[in-house]
Amino acid sequence: MFGKSKPKSLERLKERYAYMFISPWIFGMIVFFLYPIFHSVYLSFSKMSIGTEGVITQFLGIENYYKILVTDPDYLDSVLEAFKSMFVSVPFILVVSMVLALLLNGSYKGRIFYRGLYFLPVIIASGTVLQLFLTAGSTNATQAAVSDAAGFDLIDFDAVLSGLNLPSFIEDYLSLALSEIFMLVWQSGIQTILIIAGLQSIPELHYEVARVEGANAWETFWFVTFPQLIRTMVLVVIFSIIEVCAANTNEVISAAYRKFNDIEYGVGSAMLWFYYIFVAAIMVIIFLIYQKVFVKKWGESA
Amino acid sequence: MMKISPAKLKKGLTSVGINGFRYLMLTVIGYIVIYPLIYMVSGSIKPLEALLDVRFIWVPRYISFDMFKTAFEYLDFIPSLTRTFTLQIVSAFIEVFICAAIAYGFSRFEFRGKGIATAFLMLSLMVPLPMYSLSLSVNFRQLDFLGILGLIDSLTGLDLRLNVFDTDLVYWLPSIFGVGIRSGMLIYIYMQFFKGLPKELEDAAYVDGAGPLRTFLQIALPSSGVVIVTVIVLSIVWHWNESFLAQLCFTNETRPLSVMISQIEVPLHQDGLWLGTQPIATTIVFAACLLFIAIPLVVYLILQRKFVKSIDRVGITG
Numbered sequence: 001m002f003g004k005s006k007p008k009s010l011e012r013l014k015e016r017y018a019y020m021f022i023s024p025w026i027f028g029m030i031v032f033f034l035y036p037i038f039h040s041v042y043l044s045f046s047k048m049s050i051g052t053e054g055v056i057t058q059f060l061g062i063e064n065y066y067k068i069l070v071t072d073p074d075y076l077d078s079v080l081e082a083f084k085s086m087f088v089s090v091p092f093i094l095v096v097s098m099v100l101a102l103l104l105n106g107s108y109k110g111r112i113f114y115r116g117l118y119f120l121p122v123i124i125a126s127g128t129v130l131q132l133f134l135t136a137g138s139t140n141a142t143q144a145a146v147s148d149a150a151g152f153d154l155i156d157f158d159a160v161l162s163g164l165n166l167p168s169f170i171e172d173y174l175s176l177a178l179s180e181i182f183m184l185v186w187q188s189g190i191q192t193i194l195i196i197a198g199l200q201s202i203p204e205l206h207y208e209v210a211r212v213e214g215a216n217a218w219e220t221f222w223f224v225t226f227p228q229l230i231r232t233m234v235l236v237v238i239f240s241i242i243e244v245c246a247a248n249t250n251e252v253i254s255a256a257y258r259k260f261n262d263i264e265y266g267v268g269s270a271m272l273w274f275y276y277i278f279v280a281a282i283m284v285i286i287f288l289i290y291q292k293v294f295v296k297k298w299g300e301s302a
Numbered sequence: 303m304m305k306i307s308p309a310k311l312k313k314g315l316t317s318v319g320i321n322g323f324r325y326l327m328l329t330v331i332g333y334i335v336i337y338p339l340i341y342m343v344s345g346s347i348k349p350l351e352a353l354l355d356v357r358f359i360w361v362p363r364y365i366s367f368d369m370f371k372t373a374f375e376y377l378d379f380i381p382s383l384t385r386t387f388t389l390q391i392v393s394a395f396i397e398v399f400i401c402a403a404i405a406y407g408f409s410r411f412e413f414r415g416k417g418i419a420t421a422f423l424m425l426s427l428m429v430p431l432p433m434y435s436l437s438l439s440v441n442f443r444q445l446d447f448l449g450i451l452g453l454i455d456s457l458t459g460l461d462l463r464l465n466v467f468d469t470d471l472v473y474w475l476p477s478i479f480g481v482g483i484r485s486g487m488l489i490y491i492y493m494q495f496f497k498g499l500p501k502e503l504e505d506a507a508y509v510d511g512a513g514p515l516r517t518f519l520q521i522a523l524p525s526s527g528v529v530i531v532t533v534i535v536l537s538i539v540w541h542w543n544e545s546f547l548a549q550l551c552f553t554n555e556t557r558p559l560s561v562m563i564s565q566i567e568v569p570l571h572q573d574g575l576w577l578g579t580q581p582i583a584t585t586i587v588f589a590a591c592l593l594f595i596a597i598p599l600v601v602y603l604i605l606q607r608k609f610v611k612s613i614d615r616v617g618i619t620g
Contacts, residue, residue: 017514021407028479036437115610123602246430
């Protein structure tokens with residue numbers, strides 16, 4: 001009835017509408033995101049002082065980086081420590097949130113109760129509180145009380161682990177993860193939500209087909225659920241890396257903020273960006289793996 | 303071949319097994335989730351001697367609320383809480399609304415440069431706030447756009463650059479432009495949701511002559527009621543806990559609770575209550591932690607049912 005020109009002009013009109021919605025964000029991105037990032041990188045090569053006559057920045061070259069990498073005895077250790085904790089926690093968080101999402105999804109009695117309980121860490125997802133809990137709980141007397149009460153002393157996990165004859169690096173990994181189990185489970189809240197949302201988005205039809213084809217639960221998971229969750233999983237991994245990278249408990253971040261408090265702004269910025277280069281590299285590698293392996297393997301469905 | 307056993311019985315047994323496993327796992331991991339909370343509660347209401355007494359770990363024999371009074375003072379609770387509300391909660395609500403509009407623009411319309419814009423959206427997910435909050439705070443001392451106002455200043459001597467340092471605007475301004483605390487994540491969640499909303503109703507509104515803003519406000523936004531609960535909860539929680547930017551931007555004015563709690567060891571140290579292992583501080587610290595999480599916790603308990611249901615609708619599409 002209306003002919004073909006009508007929808008086309010609607011499209012053109014809509015492009016103008018799009019800019020109406022997006023343009024404030026573009027402005028914000030430049031002023032409150034991109035510019036501060038450039039400024040911060042520049043700052044890592046400079047010396048800045050904030051006085052009564054305003055902000056004075058003086059370019060230094062690589063002096064700040066020389067300071068943190070060569071003169072500062074602790075910085076490289078803190079970077080290594082931060083990456084170690086990232087490599088321990090991200091896979092663990094991924095597995096825990098995956099398991100939790102699968103358990104919490106579906107229909108069963110008490111669903112609202114359990115979900116309410118498991119989303120609690122999202123509410124208290126403050127590294128500060130948990131960190132304080134752990135530092136305050138780490139005095140010798142309370143430490144003993146904590147592990148006693150949690151029932152963790154009933155089982156000697158290290159003994160159980162060494163009894164399993166696992167390769168030593170897996171054993172080390174597990175015992176490290178166990179020692180931080182509260183922290184790690186508490187950090188899995190948002191990721192669990194993201195995976196549940198991902199699970200909900202898989203069409204019911206696909207499960208019906210699997211059922212008709214006679215697939216068992218394991219096969220259904222690997223051939224229906226998993227391929228369609230890959231995108232969500234990549235998001236979860238990236239999100240977890242960022243969480244670890246931006247936590248108050250992160251050694252590099254806290255060292256840098258201590259420098260900021262001592263008004264050594266340039267040195268602090270250098271600490272942050274030297275660390276972030278490696279974090280960014282890890283994220284790029286994850287994207288590449290996702291592109292090369294998974295998208296190729298499962299094609300459009302992934 | 304086990305064809306004799308009735309399929310129904312097998313199915314029933316499997317479902318009992320799966321459900322039993324589910325409840326077992328949920329309860330065991332649930333214990334880990336809830337444990338620090340219970341420990342903090344029980345640790346904060348009993349006197350010092352009882353904290354070290356393992357026998358009364360769950361239900362203390364003597365209850366004392368003194369520690370809350372002390373923690374209240376260390377946190378400077380009422381002024382800090384007021385700051386948290388005006389600074390962070392207001393900003394959270396601004397962000398929730400603005401991000402919806404931006405996500406709507408992203409998911410509903412095709413426009414030139416969309417690929418680049420999406421790439422920058424992803425970038426904003428990948429560079430966390432602590433990386434650039436110092437520069438942001440320096441920028442807030444002399445608010446400028448690409449140095450243009452600075453140029454005007456040096457040419458004409460007319461300084462138009464605002465100083466918003468030490469004011470609530472340090473959180474509000476980025477939120478107003480959709481680049482506040484983890485706005486990228488919120489925009490992403492909204493986008494996933496809008497993708498699954500049927501377009502027909504909105505198209506009908508356009509044909510009937512409604513403008514895009516009206517279509518967004520009266521059709522798209524009201525239908526996103528479910529996802530908004532999730533977004534509000536996440537935004538409030540992230541704002542409530544953010545302390546990196548606030549600690550750099552508030553030097554003379556009252557600081558929000560998140561900064562007070564993250565730096566609580568400073569005043570405790572001064573009073574000799576934080577000597578690494580001195581236990582009297584732990585009860586104060588536990589009480590302070592509970593004061594800090596109390597309000598989000600109560601809000602969550604009220605909204606819990608809606609929040610849990612809302613999660614199911616977030617990922618309505620892939």
